[in-house]
Amino acid sequence: MSTSEDKYEWINMEVEEIEDLVVELKDEGYSTSEIGNLLRDKYAVPDVREVTGKKISSILEENDAEPKIPEDLRNLVIKAKKLREHQDKNPNDKSSKRGLQITESKIHQLAKYYKNKGKIPSEWKYKPEEADLLISE
Incomplete structure (x- = not known):
């Protein structure tokens, strides 16, 4: 049975270097998928x-960078x-209105899940007028 060292022998970085690079890239503003x-x-x-035995989000969590x-x-x-911006410009677009309803429903469902998991504060609420603030965090 091969180990991860055998499987990825071309990698010239140690596990600690990869973890440091993950944190560095997060500090530069990249998301976990972009990292x-x-x-x-x-x-x-x-x-x-x-390679490291940890997910990117776990590495960020360990280094208080999540x-x-x-x-x-x-x-x-x-x-x-x-979708809201599109609705403002095109108020008669019914399909985008429905898309917005579905998307906001997904936001509420996912927020409920993350509240139960403790990933976001229990008092967190999605407010469309404050979306810019949520995105900039």
């Missing part, structure tokens, strides 16, 4: 989890914001 893509494309680290709002929830808020 994974950068490590794969630029640093030839195909799978952070297999985002205030999980990435999937943040992406839904961005999508809802864009």
Whole structure:
């Protein structure tokens, strides 16, 4: 049976270096998925989890660098914001109105899940008028 060292012998970085790079990239403003893509494309680290034994989010959590709002929830808020802007310009677009309803429903469901898991504060509420503040965090 091969170990991860045998499997990824071309990687010229130690586990600690990869973890430091993950935190450094997060400090530069990259999201967890962007960090994974950068490590794969630029640093030839195909799978952070297999090489280090930890997920990118776990590495960030250990170093107190995790985002205030999980990435999937943040992406839904961005999508809802864009749909609201489209609705303002095109008030008769019924399909985008329905899309906005579905997206905001997903936001509420995901927020409930993350509240139960303790990833976001229990008093956190999605407010469309404050979406810019949520996105900038």
